[in-house]
Amino acid sequence: MTSRFLIPIGNEVRKGLRFAWSERLQILIELPMFGVFILLLGPLLGAGGNIVSGQVEWTLESETTSIMLVWFLPFVFFYMQVVKMFWRLLAEIQSGTIEQVYLSPLPSWLVVAAGRVVAALIETAFVAAGTFVIVAPFVDVHIVWNTAALIPALLIMLAAIGVSLIIAGATLVWKRIQLVNDFVLTMVMLFSASAIPLIVVPGWWATVGHFFPLTDGVGSLYRTLFTDQSVTDPWGQGGFVWLMTVSLGYLAAGIAAFGLGERIAKRRGTLGRY
Amino acid sequence: MTDAIEYSGLSKTYGRGKDALTAVRPTTLSVPWGQVIGLLGPNGAGKTTIIKMTAGLITATAGGVRIGGHDIRRDRAEAVRLIGAVLEGSRNVYWPMSAWENLMYFGRLKGLRGAEIRPRAQWLLAELGLWERRHQLVGGFSRGMQQKVAVAAALITDPQILLLDEPTLGLDVEAARTFKDWIARLARDEGKTIVLTTHQLQVAQELSDRIAVIREGEIIADLPTAELLARHAENRFEVRLDAPLDGLRASIPDGATVSEDGIETRIVLPDADTRALYGFLDRLSDTGAPLTAVAKAQPSLEEIFIRLVHDELDEERTS
Ligand SMILES: Nc1ncnc2c1ncn2[C@@H]1O[C@H](COP(=O)(O)OP(=O)(O)OP(=O)(O)O)[C@@H](O)[C@H]1O
Numbered sequence: 001m002t003s004r005f006l007i008p009i010g011n012e013v014r015k016g017l018r019f020a021w022s023e024r025l026q027i028l029i030e031l032p033m034f035g036v037f038i039l040l041l042g043p044l045l046g047a048g049g050n051i052v053s054g055q056v057e058w059t060l061e062s063e064t065t066s067i068m069l070v071w072f073l074p075f076v077f078f079y080m081q082v083v084k085m086f087w088r089l090l091a092e093i094q095s096g097t098i099e100q101v102y103l104s105p106l107p108s109w110l111v112v113a114a115g116r117v118v119a120a121l122i123e124t125a126f127v128a129a130g131t132f133v134i135v136a137p138f139v140d141v142h143i144v145w146n147t148a149a150l151i152p153a154l155l156i157m158l159a160a161i162g163v164s165l166i167i168a169g170a171t172l173v174w175k176r177i178q179l180v181n182d183f184v185l186t187m188v189m190l191f192s193a194s195a196i197p198l199i200v201v202p203g204w205w206a207t208v209g210h211f212f213p214l215t216d217g218v219g220s221l222y223r224t225l226f227t228d229q230s231v232t233d234p235w236g237q238g239g240f241v242w243l244m245t246v247s248l249g250y251l252a253a254g255i256a257a258f259g260l261g262e263r264i265a266k267r268r269g270t271l272g273r274y
Numbered sequence: 275m276t277d278a279i280e281y282s283g284l285s286k287t288y289g290r291g292k293d294a295l296t297a298v299r300p301t302t303l304s305v306p307w308g309q310v311i312g313l314l315g316p317n318g319a320g321k322t323t324i325i326k327m328t329a330g331l332i333t334a335t336a337g338g339v340r341i342g343g344h345d346i347r348r349d350r351a352e353a354v355r356l357i358g359a360v361l362e363g364s365r366n367v368y369w370p371m372s373a374w375e376n377l378m379y380f381g382r383l384k385g386l387r388g389a390e391i392r393p394r395a396q397w398l399l400a401e402l403g404l405w406e407r408r409h410q411l412v413g414g415f416s417r418g419m420q421q422k423v424a425v426a427a428a429l430i431t432d433p434q435i436l437l438l439d440e441p442t443l444g445l446d447v448e449a450a451r452t453f454k455d456w457i458a459r460l461a462r463d464e465g466k467t468i469v470l471t472t473h474q475l476q477v478a479q480e481l482s483d484r485i486a487v488i489r490e491g492e493i494i495a496d497l498p499t500a501e502l503l504a505r506h507a508e509n510r511f512e513v514r515l516d517a518p519l520d521g522l523r524a525s526i527p528d529g530a531t532v533s534e535d536g537i538e539t540r541i542v543l544p545d546a547d548t549r550a551l552y553g554f555l556d557r558l559s560d561t562g563a564p565l566t567a568v569a570k571a572q573p574s575l576e577e578i579f580i581r582l583v584h585d586e587l588d589e590e591r592t593s
């Protein structure tokens with residue numbers, strides 16, 4: 001029974017890696033952008049007043065850059081999971097192979113998500129390493145690892161998988177929705193920024209931010225890695241319960257949305273139609 | 275024992291209200307294990323819709339499908355384990371992967387272990403003449419070879435039931451024949467249950483134990499192939515001449531149908547009256563017409579098919 005379950009999941013993971021490998025060039029192209037992004041944005045953050053007065057001092061500060069990474073890497077994972085899963089799914093729809101994949105005994109949401117998540121993790125690790133190599137010569141990155149950070153990291157992953165499934169469900173119905181996709185990505189990025197003490201955001205922004213998938217996860221990561229609060233302290237901005245609720249809520253919503261999209265596509269007979 | 279496939283009141287209407295299109299009218303039909311059933315019908319008749327509803331890829335508007343007794347909706351996991359499918363169109367397998375990778379992938383997709391898949395993949399690829407090229411990307415294969423990989427992928431788990439939607443589409447004469455022989459062997463030697471759609475009626479006639487003709491979503495004939503042919507067999511005579519009709523027109527009996535292509539002339543006599551035949555042959559003999567054949571007229575499946583589809587249309591118009 002377990003092997004019946006594990007073999008197809010391992011199979012999707014393998015396929016995900018196979019396709020990630022064939023698209024490796026794309027990540028290599030994206031990588032310098034990620035690095036440059038950190039290098040350029042780092043000095044600007046927390047220096048709002050200076051920018052306004054026209055005197056930006058181009059110094060890279062260790063603390064700021066390190067905190068930025070804690071915000072940036074979850075976002076990279078989010079990007080790898082959500083955006084690349086969308087393109088991968090679209091490719092399966094276009095090529096028609098999705099119908100064959102649907103003949104798997106496993107629930108389709110599991111097949112689709114499993115095919116991406118391990119690849120996304122590896123790609124994120126690669127981007128993390130790459131960004132470090134690019135940034136390290138300019139500034140000292142200093143993060144003290146704390147095992148407790150695995151918990152918010154895991155919850156961030158679950159939320160990202162949830163969002164990727166929502167997008168995937170919509171893709172099954174409406175197909176080319178990359179604009180929506182990019183919009184979601186930008187919003188998630190902007191609102192999760194309220195979780196780190198680099199920019200001062202208006203109160204409403206912070207409030208709305210709590211409902212976005214990454215915000216409290218990033219907040220919790222920050223507290224675990226940069227302050228001496230322990231695992232048992234209330235995490236994130238709304239506390240640990242809120243973080244759990246939002247993350248698992250997104251996962252549940254993702255599974256539901258994917259199921260809904262799938263039912264609509266099967267009813268319309270458009271599963272493999274582009 | 276339950277049948278391999280059972281359709282009960284299965285129907286499909288796409289869309290709603292004004293745009294609603296009924297692609298499949300309520301169909302109740304069972305396919306016993308080991309039977310090869312050919313679904314024939316003009317474009318848009320609803321064949322692909324039936325195949326995809328069978329595989330659970332399209333949800334029926336009403337009625338249901340059971341695969342080996344498992345309901346395709348409630349018991350999907352069990353049902354799909356019994357199925358292998360080559361769906362309409364050319365892309366059933368991954369083009370950026372090799373033939374070998376594809377077979378391993380589709381085997382594992384259904385929960386088989388690598389060790390279980392390998393010998394079968396080896397056998398299938400050798401059998402289909404793809405062994406030498408197993409590590410090349412499928413995207414670089416010819417259409418026929420890609421189709422072979424699709425068939426191999428559908429067969430990798432050794433499913434008892436095969437759904438083949440226009441499997442010979444786009445294959446050249448030779449590839450189509452190899453393919454056909456191969457399907458025939460699967461049915462004969464391995465007792466596979468096969469649902470086959472095709473526009474190549476010769477293929478359908480040779481492969482199918484049973485033929486269902488579908489038109490505008492409705493099954494208008496469903497008979498064992500031999501019976502379908504027998505039922506439409508005509509007790510009439512056909513005379514072939516190796517010459518144009520020109521001077522012979524006067525000697526043709528009333529009611530005979532004549533077809534000529536400039537080289538050969540075929541005359542089908544109106545009834546099975548042997549006296550009329552002898553009389554006609556006498557007249558031909560007088561004119562010295564080059565006779566090439568005299569035979570019982572035997573319509574091909576193609577002729578029967580066209581007649582079935584059109585008769586229905588005519589009936590509808592007159593009623
Ligand atoms: N997803 C869909 N949405 C709306 N109408 C559809 C859809 N799929 C098929 N149809 C319509 O349903 C009817 C049956 O289509 P289907 O593809 O089942 O026919 P078919 O017998 O397979 O035809 P062909 O021989 O051309 O492959 C057609 O009128 C077709 O236009």
Ligand SMILES: [Mg+2]
Pocket residue numbers: 321322323362439
């Ligand atoms: Mg079709």
